[in-house]
Amino acid sequence: MENILLRNRTIPEIGTFETYLEHGGWEAFKKAFSMSPDEVIQEVLNSNLRGRGGAGFSTGRKWSFIPKDAERKYVVVNADESEPGTFKDRELLEFNAQQVIEGAMIAAYAIQATAVYIYFRGEFWDIAHNFEQEIAKAREANLIGQNILGGDWSCEFYTHLGAGAYICGEESAMLNSLQGLLGQPRVKPPFPVMKGGGLYYEPTVVNNVETLANVPWIIVNGADAYRAIGTPESPGPKIFCLSGHIAKAGNYEIPLGTTFRELLYDLAGGPQHEGKGFKALLPSGASGPVIPLTEDMMDTPMTYESLVELGSVLGSASFIVMEEGTDMVWAAYKMAQFFKHESCGKCTPCREGTYWLNQLMTRIISGQGTMRDLEILENAATQMQGKSLCALGEFATSPILGTLKHYRAEFEAYVNGEKQKELPASKTVAVAH
Numbered sequence: 001m002e003n004i005l006l007r008n009r010t011i012p013e014i015g016t017f018e019t020y021l022e023h024g025g026w027e028a029f030k031k032a033f034s035m036s037p038d039e040v041i042q043e044v045l046n047s048n049l050r051g052r053g054g055a056g057f058s059t060g061r062k063w064s065f066i067p068k069d070a071e072r073k074y075v076v077v078n079a080d081e082s083e084p085g086t087f088k089d090r091e092l093l094e095f096n097a098q099q100v101i102e103g104a105m106i107a108a109y110a111i112q113a114t115a116v117y118i119y120f121r122g123e124f125w126d127i128a129h130n131f132e133q134e135i136a137k138a139r140e141a142n143l144i145g146q147n148i149l150g151g152d153w154s155c156e157f158y159t160h161l162g163a164g165a166y167i168c169g170e171e172s173a174m175l176n177s178l179q180g181l182l183g184q185p186r187v188k189p190p191f192p193v194m195k196g197g198g199l200y201y202e203p204t205v206v207n208n209v210e211t212l213a214n215v216p217w218i219i220v221n222g223a224d225a226y227r228a229i230g231t232p233e234s235p236g237p238k239i240f241c242l243s244g245h246i247a248k249a250g251n252y253e254i255p256l257g258t259t260f261r262e263l264l265y266d267l268a269g270g271p272q273h274e275g276k277g278f279k280a281l282l283p284s285g286a287s288g289p290v291i292p293l294t295e296d297m298m299d300t301p302m303t304y305e306s307l308v309e310l311g312s313v314l315g316s317a318s319f320i321v322m323e324e325g326t327d328m329v330w331a332a333y334k335m336a337q338f339f340k341h342e343s344c345g346k347c348t349p350c351r352e353g354t355y356w357l358n359q360l361m362t363r364i365i366s367g368q369g370t371m372r373d374l375e376i377l378e379n380a381a382t383q384m385q386g387k388s389l390c391a392l393g394e395f396a397t398s399p400i401l402g403t404l405k406h407y408r409a410e411f412e413a414y415v416n417g418e419k420q421k422e423l424p425a426s427k428t429v430a431v432a433h
């Protein structure tokens with residue numbers, strides 16, 4: 001399959017304005033500009049493009065929610081990419097900047113936005129610097145800025161660097177951070193697309209980098225051609241990020257609906273170490289439940305729906321692969337630490353819950369846990385579900401409950417005294433049985 005997203009793999013320098021133009025760059029924007037904004041929204045709606053930031057929500061539907069009569073509207077590009085094991089947006093941003101800028105400008109035209117903001121995670125300062133230069137070239141060509149292509153519509157494009165918080169990838173926390181407020185989620189509704197819910201409380205479309213990178217191809221080739229890739233419910237190409245115990249880690253652009261076997265064996269070469277089989281998979285970084293990676297599921301097509309049937313989520317398709325011999329309790333402990341660190345503290349179930357999940361995991365992993373601790377762990381994680389203000393509170397329960405469900409015996413080995421890990425003094429907890 002040709003690379004629709006990672007065009008840098010076949011055309012070096014495609015991220016620069018000059019090379020992008022040589023290869024048909026900005027033709028999609030010009031075509032969109034010759035259509036009415038509603039026609040552009042309809043085309044994206046017909047393509048059934050689903051958001052690549054994690055939730056898989058219909059992009060065309062999201063755009064259609066923006067009230068037409070609002071005086072100010074914004075597009076915010078989510079380039080925070082902080083999920084463990086996720087590095088797809090980074091390749092798009094680093095090597096395909098113009099495609100992302102063009103996709104965002106098509107979204108801006110479709111909703112008649114007054115400005116586009118791209119919010120980068122703090123570590124992407126070099127990428128942000130390059131973006132500023134590439135945006136300036138597009139502005140020079142009258143594709144961004146005042147009276148674009150000689151028409152009435154004007155739209156600026158700004159870059160913004162975050163300060164390195166996972167929670168600022170959550171769209172409403174991102175909007176607060178952009179406004180100079182504390183990066184904490186807002187109570188929803190109102191949702192970002194609604195008056196009162198978006199950037200500066202104006203209607204706003206928030207889209208992931210990879211989502212927007214799909215848009216130019218859809219406009220040039222049409223919704224039918226896009227839907228011909230992948231499956232009816234999960235159409236289009238998707239970048240899968242492979243890390244962990246896999247022979248060839250990296251980004252793979254493949255159609256949704258490709259099987260696990262084709263990706264993990266044919267393309268990525270199987271488990272990392274010879275003689276070992278696969279054991280488990282985190283399909284969505286740390287934020288989705290862990291599932292056993294078995295021979296039975298190898299011929300299953302990978303789609304948004306099939307991952308739910310397997311008891312997890314596709315999310316951002318950040319596959320953290322674990323082979324035989326992986327200590328699943330240790331993996332769950334590392335994720336409990338991560339979520340405790342990243343909880344923003346705004347709501348009690350998540351602030352207190354992530355603290356206690358981490359305390360309990362620390363006690364268990366250091367060999368001081370009891371069977372009663374396992375019950376409390378399961379109970380505390382279950383109690384957090386459905387009670388937190390944003391999805392981080394849910395994500396935090398996934399590694400615990402998923403691991404307990406599939407690998408309970410490994411937890412029992414820790415509480416029965418068969419296993420224990422030496423932790424640094426700073427990581428140990430007081431034991432009061």
Ligand SMILES: Cc1cc2nc3c(=O)[nH]c(=O)nc-3n(C[C@H](O)[C@H](O)[C@H](O)COP(=O)(O)O)c2cc1C
Pocket residue numbers: 050051052053054055056057059078079080081082083166167168169170171172206207208209211212390391392
């Ligand atoms: C804790 C948390 C972290 C998130 N991090 C990101 C992220 O780094 N990048 C991203 O695109 N979406 C992230 N999301 C999802 C966004 O809130 C939002 O759904 C997404 O940017 C919408 O874009 P899409 O419709 O194009 O997928 C995160 C959500 C949560 C709850």
Ligand code: SF4
Pocket residue numbers: 167184185342343344345346347348350351388389390391392393394
């Ligand atoms: S669920 Fe966690 S991260 Fe989300 S608002 Fe509550 S405390 Fe903050």
